[in-house]
Amino acid sequence: MKRISILLLVCCTCFALAAWPQAPTLTFSFQSVAIPNAQVTDPAGANNSGTLVGRYVDHSGKEHGFMLKGKKVTNVDDPNGATYCYGVNNKDRIVGLYINSARNFQAFSYQAGKFTDIVPPGSVLSAAININDKDQITGVYVDAIGNQHGFLLAGKKFTQIDVPGSTWTQAFGINNKGWVTLDWGDSKGYEESSLLQGKKFTTINVPGAVGTGARAISTAGDILLTWYDGAGTAHGALRLYADGSYYKFDDPNALFGTYADGMNDKHLIVGQYLDFVKLEGFKATY
Numbered sequence: 001m002k003r004i005s006i007l008l009l010v011c012c013t014c015f016a017l018a019a020w021p022q023a024p025t026l027t028f029s030f031q032s033v034a035i036p037n038a039q040v041t042d043p044a045g046a047n048n049s050g051t052l053v054g055r056y057v058d059h060s061g062k063e064h065g066f067m068l069k070g071k072k073v074t075n076v077d078d079p080n081g082a083t084y085c086y087g088v089n090n091k092d093r094i095v096g097l098y099i100n101s102a103r104n105f106q107a108f109s110y111q112a113g114k115f116t117d118i119v120p121p122g123s124v125l126s127a128a129i130n131i132n133d134k135d136q137i138t139g140v141y142v143d144a145i146g147n148q149h150g151f152l153l154a155g156k157k158f159t160q161i162d163v164p165g166s167t168w169t170q171a172f173g174i175n176n177k178g179w180v181t182l183d184w185g186d187s188k189g190y191e192e193s194s195l196l197q198g199k200k201f202t203t204i205n206v207p208g209a210v211g212t213g214a215r216a217i218s219t220a221g222d223i224l225l226t227w228y229d230g231a232g233t234a235h236g237a238l239r240l241y242a243d244g245s246y247y248k249f250d251d252p253n254a255l256f257g258t259y260a261d262g263m264n265d266k267h268l269i270v271g272q273y274l275d276f277v278k279l280e281g282f283k284a285t286y
Contacts, residue, residue, distance in 0.1 A: 026238065026247045026286045033270065033281035035066060035073055041281040043068070043270040045087040045094075045130070045216070045262035052262075052270055053085040053094050054281070065096055078108055078115050085110075087130035087137075087262070095128035095137055107139050120151045120158050128153075130173050130216065138171035138180055150182055163194050163201060173217035173224070181214035181223055193225060206237045206246055216263040224263045226271075236260035236271060238286065251282045258282075 035041045035056040043054040052068040053076070065076035065083035077083050078098035085096040093111040095118070100106050107118035107128035118128050123141035131137045137153040150161035150171030162169045166184035173181040180196040181204075193214035195202045205212040209227035216224045221241030226234050227248075234257035238247045250258040254273035261271045267286050272279040 028247075028249045028269075028284045028286045030251050030253075030282050030284045032253075033068070033283050035068070040278055042272050042279060043262065043281045043283065044085065046264045046268050046270050046283070047088045047090045047092070048264045048266055049090065050264075050266075050268065051088055051092060052283070053088045053096075054270070055084045055096075065094075067092070067094065076110055078110070080106070080115075083108075084127075086128065089131045089133050089135070091133065091135075093131055093135060095131045095139070097127040107141070109137065118153060120149075120153075120160075126151075129171065132174045132176050132178070134176065134178075136174055136178065138174045140170040150180075152180060161196065163192075166192075172213075172215050175217045175221065176219045177221075179217055179221060181217050183213045191228070195223065204239055206239075206248070209237075212237075215261055218263060218265045220265065222263075224260045224269060226258075226260045233257050234259050234274075236269070238269070247286075249284070251284070253280065253282075 033043045038056040040057040043052045045053045055063055055065050057063050063082040065085035067074045067076055076085050081098040081100050083098045085094050087095045095109045097105045097107050105125045105127050107126035109116050120126055120141040122143045124144055126141040128137050128139040139151050141151055142148050148168035150169040152159040161171050163182055163184040168185045170183040171180050172183055182194045184192055186192050191211035191213055193204050193212045195204050206225055206227035210230055211228040213226045223239040225237045227237050228234055236249045236258045251273035256274040258273045259271045263269045269284045272281055
């Protein structure tokens, strides 16, 4: 009777699997993002109201950070140097880096006209990359002997983050649960990616990729990645937290690569693609 019961269970399971509908294929819809009169536009982050942040290069060759709300462009230029904006939360607090007079990267945060340096202990170079609605900030810094570490800033407390066995680590995305996406180098020189939940590291490399760079993460746990094929060409990918499935994508105008950088909780992705001449900005919904 036990053997028959097991067989019946297997048969029922097989029938259920056969009848279960397949997961739908995601469709990505792309639009260009360009700052008026800019040579280059690089959107890097987005919040739930659709505000975009990034950097652009004007016609004189000067670099600026920007915030784009609808069609309104606001320059976000740290007075200490050329500015790159990378992340923005739902309170319009922005994080990024500027290049100081010594030509070193310095992390900052910005809100309502006020810039504040972010200085991880022991850092000589730093970049703030993302921020959640609790004002927790992720980023990367280089120490005095050239080692590269990820960091998490919560209030006034810095936590150094290094993926076990890595040669370098960068902390990229952070969601409102405090989950962090990490980009890191292995002992063979390849780029890999992980998700950090509490103290647990989970590898999240794109299947078939030669290298994977984790980027943003939504509150639901969906993760945006840039991955590289055997020819070294960059592509985008979205990993859904619900079932761990990966959906690869490219901007239809991309000729030499698509770079995915930021996302929000409302199915909006931002990044850049490379055409014949230069990097162009895009946003995509799915």
